Amino acid sequence: MAIFLTKDSKVIVQGMTGAEGMKHTRRMLAAGADIVGGVNPRKAGTRVDIDGRTVPVFGSVREAMDTTGADVSVLFVPPPHAKAAVTEAADARIPLAVVITEGIPVHDAVAFQAYARARATRVIGPNCPGLISPGQSNAGIIPADITKPGRIGLVSKSGTLTYQLMYELRDVGFSTCVGIGGDPVIGTTHIDALAAFEADPDTDLIVMIGEIGGDAEERAARYIADRVTKPVVGYIAGFTAPEGRTMGHVGAIVSGSSGTAAAKKAALEAAGVSVGATPTETAGLVLALLAETPGNLA
Amino acid sequence: MDLYEHQARELLHHNGVLVPRAEVVDTAEAARAAAERLGGRVVIKAQVKTGGRGKAGGVKLADDPAAAELTARRILGMGIKGHTVHRVMVAEPVEVAREMYLGFTLDRAAGRFLAIASAEGGMEIEEVAARRPEAVARIAVDPAGGVTEAKAAEIAAAGGLPRETTETIRRLWTVLTAHDALLVEVNPLVVTRDGAIVALDGKVTLDGNARFRQPSWDAADDRARDPLEARAAAAGLGYVKLGGQVGVIGNGAGLVMSTLDVVAGCGARPADFLDIGGGASAQVMADGLSLVLDDPDVRSVLVNVFGGITACDAVADGIVRALDTVTLTKPLVVRLDGNNAARGRAILGQLAHPLVHQADTMDGAAARAAELAA
Numbered sequence: 001m002a003i004f005l006t007k008d009s010k011v012i013v014q015g016m017t018g019a020e021g022m023k024h025t026r027r028m029l030a031a032g033a034d035i036v037g038g039v040n041p042r043k044a045g046t047r048v049d050i051d052g053r054t055v056p057v058f059g060s061v062r063e064a065m066d067t068t069g070a071d072v073s074v075l076f077v078p079p080p081h082a083k084a085a086v087t088e089a090a091d092a093r094i095p096l097a098v099v100i101t102e103g104i105p106v107h108d109a110v111a112f113q114a115y116a117r118a119r120a121t122r123v124i125g126p127n128c129p130g131l132i133s134p135g136q137s138n139a140g141i142i143p144a145d146i147t148k149p150g151r152i153g154l155v156s157k158s159g160t161l162t163y164q165l166m167y168e169l170r171d172v173g174f175s176t177c178v179g180i181g182g183d184p185v186i187g188t189t190h191i192d193a194l195a196a197f198e199a200d201p202d203t204d205l206i207v208m209i210g211e212i213g214g215d216a217e218e219r220a221a222r223y224i225a226d227r228v229t230k231p232v233v234g235y236i237a238g239f240t241a242p243e244g245r246t247m248g249h250v251g252a253i254v255s256g257s258s259g260t261a262a263a264k265k266a267a268l269e270a271a272g273v274s275v276g277a278t279p280t281e282t283a284g285l286v287l288a289l290l291a292e293t294p295g296n297l298a
Numbered sequence: 299m300d301l302y303e304h305q306a307r308e309l310l311h312h313n314g315v316l317v318p319r320a321e322v323v324d325t326a327e328a329a330r331a332a333a334e335r336l337g338g339r340v341v342i343k344a345q346v347k348t349g350g351r352g353k354a355g356g357v358k359l360a361d362d363p364a365a366a367e368l369t370a371r372r373i374l375g376m377g378i379k380g381h382t383v384h385r386v387m388v389a390e391p392v393e394v395a396r397e398m399y400l401g402f403t404l405d406r407a408a409g410r411f412l413a414i415a416s417a418e419g420g421m422e423i424e425e426v427a428a429r430r431p432e433a434v435a436r437i438a439v440d441p442a443g444g445v446t447e448a449k450a451a452e453i454a455a456a457g458g459l460p461r462e463t464t465e466t467i468r469r470l471w472t473v474l475t476a477h478d479a480l481l482v483e484v485n486p487l488v489v490t491r492d493g494a495i496v497a498l499d500g501k502v503t504l505d506g507n508a509r510f511r512q513p514s515w516d517a518a519d520d521r522a523r524d525p526l527e528a529r530a531a532a533a534g535l536g537y538v539k540l541g542g543q544v545g546v547i548g549n550g551a552g553l554v555m556s557t558l559d560v561v562a563g564c565g566a567r568p569a570d571f572l573d574i575g576g577g578a579s580a581q582v583m584a585d586g587l588s589l590v591l592d593d594p595d596v597r598s599v600l601v602n603v604f605g606g607i608t609a610c611d612a613v614a615d616g617i618v619r620a621l622d623t624v625t626l627t628k629p630l631v632v633r634l635d636g637n638n639a640a641r642g643r644a645i646l647g648q649l650a651h652p653l654v655h656q657a658d659t660m661d662g663a664a665a666r667a668a669e670l671a672a
Binding site: 079080103104105106107109110111113114115129141142143146156157158159160161162163164167182184185186209211212214215216219235237238239240241242244245246247248249250251252256261277278279280281 | 348404406407409410411424440441442475478480505506507508510511536538540548549550551552553554555556558559560561562563568571573576604605606607635636637659660661
């Protein structure tokens with residue numbers, strides 16, 4: 001299995017016909033994603049040929065779902081139109097909307113997250129690299145060729161740190177890697193992914209990557225202490241970040257004494273999570289834990 | 299983006315919230331003239347983007363225009379928590395009968411905005427909240443419903459504010475939503491001797507992501523900004539100057555933050571945070587490198603790239619291009635992995651520059667850059 005995305009997922013792309021959308025649709029197809037359509041009201045009824053596959057373009061998410069049975073939408077819609085696009089996906093009751101778009105105003109994110117939640121649409125992102133279940137499917141922009149299928153689950157606020165850890169642990173492999181995004185208001189949280197990995201019979205160990213800002217990692221730590229039985233290895237970025245400065249991600253900011261990397265690391269360690277000092281050391285902790293538990297990761 | 303108090307005051311005023319009459323000046327002589335226009339007795343307030351101005355001596359009452367000039371002279375140029383005071387606000391004093399606290403802020407965990415209201419204002423609200431949490435009401439606002447008349451009454455009641463504040467509560471919500479603010483805080487919100495509800499101080503943080511639909515926002519009028527940061531902003535690069543000796547360039551906010559930590563773990567101080575972003579072109583890499591090399595504090599530069607969308611050969615091309623225009627006098631350590639890494643490494647290998655070193659791992663690259671900066 002995997003979480004949120006499997007080989008059976010039928011994926012549509014909102015914003016497929018734009019430059020970013022086309023580039024990544026091609027990459028997703030190459031990684032095995034079952035892309036069943038694109039959505040663009042101005043190009044409804046047309047088709048796009050991508051590497052020998054013909055992908056139909058639909059006028060709406062509703063129409064795409066009715067025609068293809070799609071259950072995942074990946075959004076490459078520019079910030080001014082992202083709120084309307086997520087709202088449309090939620091109105092169509094799509095089970096999963098993966099919002100790659102960076103730079104969406106927070107007021108829009110607040111509005112569409114509440115709207116989607118009320119319609120049982122799971123949102124991943126925004127400002128995220130999406131998710132990949134290696135060997136099965138890929139919804140987003142995570143490179144598929146740097147790792148392989150395996151039994152580690154990974155959840156991360158950062159795209160490039162996701163790639164770094166996937167690469168470090170490429171010899172072991174992953175069930176699913178989920179990039180939840182670095183914005184202050186996101187749909188799927190560390191806790192949502194931890195819960196799903198805990199319930200996934202094909203995940204044996206979980207890697208959780210956090211960074212400065214907010215208290216999502218502290219809340220995840222409490223959840224791990226209470227509810228997660230699988231081993232968790234953590235990594236936190238941003239120990240050297242000065243107070244009050246946004247470090248690239250809109251959500252990555254230390255305010256006063258809250259949101260610091262040190263507090264997050266301490267909370268995770270108190271919950272029994274091994275936390276690495278560097279990505280490489282974190283991968284080393286994973287390998288050491290796996291070596292201690294023979295029988296896992298067959 | 300945090301606003302200065304006087305900018306926040308303008309937004310509040312524009313949306314119908316009562317604020318004291320005031321002028322912003324940058325010389326002591328202008329402060330005297332402003333005091334004359336405002337009736338003589340005034341409050342002089344340092345305009346810096348940090349809290350604790352009062353405790354630092356940045357807020358003073360002046361009894362007449364001459365005192366206003368003297369006080370402004372003392373406050374202008376003063377340093378408050380690392381911020382230099384370039385301007386002061388000269389404001390009419392207000393006869394306060396009662397001080398309260400009112401704000402709207404983002405609740406990241408719940409993914410919505412919260413009203414925070416307290417009958418105790420005028421001091422550090424964080425301290426009140428820590429000492430007596432029941433004195434500070436936190437009321438969630440439904441994003442679809444917003445702040446209606448009934449919701450405003452609920453907020454006032456929960457915070458122990460008089461009913462007369464409901465209009466101000468609704469107007470502050472309008473400031474938050476119409477101007478794409480992430481924080482609107484008035485502390486203190488006061489009831490004056492004659493019963494008016496007045497915002498004595500205001501703090502507003504705007505959401506930079508909303509710039510595309512907020513044409514009235516002027517380009518960051520921020521004299522405190524470091525010249526390299528201003529240059530980076532003009533080039534569209536995510537850059538924060540940190541003051542150490544190892545210049546850091548990478549792709550992706552998380553990886554760059556992590557690189558800073560690894561450099562610090564090697565006993566060196568990072569000079570900056572510079573994110574060339576996803577899918578960066580050779581030009582972006584070249585701009586970033588020349589920017590970091592122009593920082594006089596930098597003794598070595600570390601480029602740490604894990605190519606996802608970003609292609610490592612484009613990064614290598616950018617380095618080669620930058621070295622056409624910039625003479626490299628400081629060692630450069632480069633670690634490339636991921637998308638097109640082999641091609642990128644080959645390009646740098648061919649360059650065969652004596653000051654360009656390649657490293658196989660992130661930790662190894664950081665250790666080398668730290669060593670070269672020592």
